[in-house]
Amino acid sequence: QQFPIDSGExxxxxxxxxxxPKSIKSFHDTPFANWDNFTNSIIDESxxxxxxxxxxxxxxxxxxxxQILQMxxxxxxxxxxxxxCPFWSGSSGFCxxxxxxxxxxxxxKDLPDIWQPEALGALANVSAAPKVPNDQNKDYCELDEINDxxxxxxxIENPERFTGxxxxxxxxxWKLIYSENCFNLGHDQCMEKNFFYKLISGxxxxxxxxxxHGFIDLKTKEYGPNLQQFMFRVGxxxxxxxxxxxxxxxxxxxxxxxxxxxxxxxxxxxxxxHFNQSSTEIKVELGELIKPSYQLGNDKxxxxxxxxxxxxxxxxAEIKDEFKVNFRxxxxxMDCVGCDRCRLWGKIETIGxxxxxxxxxxxxxxxxxxxxxxxxSNVELVALVNTFGGLSxxxxxxxEFKSMYDKALIEETTGKKKEDGKKHIPNMDVFENKDEIxxxxxxxxxxxxxxxxxSSSGYDDIxxxxxxxxSTVKEAFFTELDNVWKTLQxxxxxxxxxxxxxxxxxxxxxxxYWNRFIGHVQQDFDVNRLYHEEL
Ligand SMILES: Cc1cc2nc3c(=O)[nH]c(=O)nc-3n(C[C@H](O)[C@H](O)[C@H](O)COP(=O)(O)OP(=O)(O)OC[C@H]3O[C@@H](n4cnc5c(N)ncnc54)[C@H](O)[C@@H]3O)c2cc1C
Numbered sequence: 113q114q115f116p117i118d119s120g121e122x123x124x125x126x127x128x129x130x131x132x133p134k135s136i137k138s139f140h141d142t143p144f145a146n147w148d149n150f151t152n153s154i155i156d157e158s159x160x161x162x163x164x165x166x167x168x169x170x171x172x173x174x175x176x177x178x179q180i181l182q183m184x185x186x187x188x189x190x191x192x193x194x195x196x197c198p199f200w201s202g203s204s205g206f207c208x209x210x211x212x213x214x215x216x217x218x219x220x221k222d223l224p225d226i227w228q229p230e231a232l233g234a235l236a237n238v239s240a241a242p243k244v245p246n247d248q249n250k251d252y253c254e255l256d257e258i259n260d261x262x263x264x265x266x267x268i269e270n271p272e273r274f275t276g277x278x279x280x281x282x283x284x285x286w287k288l289i290y291s292e293n294c295f296n297l298g299h300d301q302c303m304e305k306n307f308f309y310k311l312i313s314g315x316x317x318x319x320x321x322x323x324x325h326g327f328i329d330l331k332t333k334e335y336g337p338n339l340q341q342f343m344f345r346v347g348x349x350x351x352x353x354x355x356x357x358x359x360x361x362x363x364x365x366x367x368x369x370x371x372x373x374x375x376x377x378x379x380x381x382x383x384x385x386h387f388n389q390s391s392t393e394i395k396v397e398l399g400e401l402i403k404p405s406y407q408l409g410n411d412k413x414x415x416x417x418x419x420x421x422x423x424x425x426x427x428x429a430e431i432k433d434e435f436k437v438n439f440r441x442x443x444x445x446m447d448c449v450g451c452d453r454c455r456l457w458g459k460i461e462t463i464g465x466x467x468x469x470x471x472x473x474x475x476x477x478x479x480x481x482x483x484x485x486x487x488x489s490n491v492e493l494v495a496l497v498n499t500f501g502g503l504s505x506x507x508x509x510x511x512e513f514k515s516m517y518d519k520a521l522i523e524e525t526t527g528k529k530k531e532d533g534k535k536h537i538p539n540m541d542v543f544e545n546k547d548e549i550x551x552x553x554x555x556x557x558x559x560x561x562x563x564x565x566x567s568s569s570g571y572d573d574i575x576x577x578x579x580x581x582x583s584t585v586k587e588a589f590f591t592e593l594d595n596v597w598k599t600l601q602x603x604x605x606x607x608x609x610x611x612x613x614x615x616x617x618x619x620x621x622x623x624x625y626w627n628r629f630i631g632h633v634q635q636d637f638d639v640n641r642l643y644h645e646e647l
Contacts, residue, residue, distance in 0.1 A: 143353050144517045150350075155357045161409035161416055163357055169408055170360075170507045173401055180397050181501045183389045185381055186494055187267045188217070191459055192256040197448035199288075201591065211275045211328070212451035216263040252436050253443035253466030255491055256459075265456060267498060272319065273326025273335055277451035286316065288445055290552035292438040295431065304422055304431050308438065309553060311362070314355030315461055318506040319454075320345035321356065325509040337509070339516045347513060356510070359465070360503040364405055365417040366468035367500060369475065371402045374483040379493065398497075419472040432473065439466060457502070464499025467492040 143150035143163075151164030180186060193214060256262070293308045324345055327338035339347075346352045370376050376398050381391040389397075409416050423432045443462035449455040467488065475486065550557055 189265050192261045194261045195447045214452040252439045252469045253463050272322040272457040274323040275453050277454050291558050292441050310355045314359035317346050317352035317356050321506040321509050342513045356506050361416040363468045363500045366471040367402050375486045378484040460495045461499050463495035467496045
């Protein structure tokens, strides 16, 4: 079945898509509190598919998608984890926790012949090299070159989950990512700007959903879903949930386009004994995954997502170029992430979204189109399918959190108390300081070096490295000297505050045990909370 891809050349001009981000209004009006309304409403005006339809489609296809992601072709990813951050120096090594690490494949004999070290040179011709001459600078993201820093990672063994990476560095990287949503081409680009924001916000929300779903329980040391974290990061913000779904239909539409134009069929998958699936099996399973989505939505012409609504204005070509440059900067920023596991998934996702954008906006479906000459590498395909897998996992997690939310709601209404005395359903109350919510659609956020939340976050000691391109040995020497000086200052400052912390801690403990002794201790007395308030 050939799906009709609208090439945008003919036909009636559709009304513009509304990509305007909604401002944060009420936290009592969240999707979980109004689930029926939410599931029956449409994700995107241009296609008419509802959130509920995507939930059902995703549930139906989930086991097949998981099976596909288990195939060696999709689970082994090649990248450079040690590439220098191109924007500043000295940013690596921030997160030294074990959970930030990536287990790379060191046992080479587990890999197919084409990935053996001696064949690495040839690998460039097999899996990454474009089939037609291509200037990578024209793409939406940068692919890592193959060199002696190349590593192979088993993605199933290294899932995206909570790593503990945070503080000022990750905030600054998010801020820089959102600051790429800045276009210089006048008012015409408003729609593209909003679309860019939603894309980034959806990626951010999906990462936050994964880390809340694979959150560490400090008591059991096991990873599992944490409703509080999810509500705090995503669940209380309708826009963030919506943006996950928008990204889902965007990536799915790119897969539909690749499938319907015969490109997936024409690609060379590796037939090697080490691969647990043959090329034919991969093609059949991808087809089975994608084809049922042709039935989704009520606008069969645009199918899910109408890419032709974007980049239509008189200066569309310039806007598109700027959009590409900005998204490429986002992909380069992944080399600045100071946590290997986060960097791994950040890279996969930016390549995945970059590939989806390339397929949707640059692939011209002309009369003489030859699928076998379309320029898409295996790395891009693997990233695209894994990005789709990640979004599907987020949608599955949203529904699991909804069940947890309902259970917590029943417990709350029947008056059952949690052991730690905390509320079952975190809503707006969890934001004791409303300034913690940073609205990246507000240009003022980018005017200051930090943000209101970060200035009071307790991470003031960490000074984010300034953008630098130390070209001379002398400059590099003084940069390092400055770093050493700042580190020493940090150590001395912590010695200075230590007596106060120790004193407060002892005082709180004494009060606690005194109260217990005289029998006045309250049942839900939370020492830790008091301790933090004291600090
Ligand atoms: C590329 C990248 C990948 C990462 N991967 C991981 C990972 O795999 N595991 C892990 O544990 N940590 C990861 N992190 C760190 C994680 O994303 C958070 O930065 C960290 O947990 C600190 O969270 P936070 O609560 O301070 O808010 P952050 O998530 O850092 O958000 C900063 C601000 O952005 C705003 N914001 C949050 N979400 C959105 C959204 N969806 N749309 C618009 N605005 C939003 C909020 O108001 C918030 O104050 C990653 C960070 C980066 C930059």
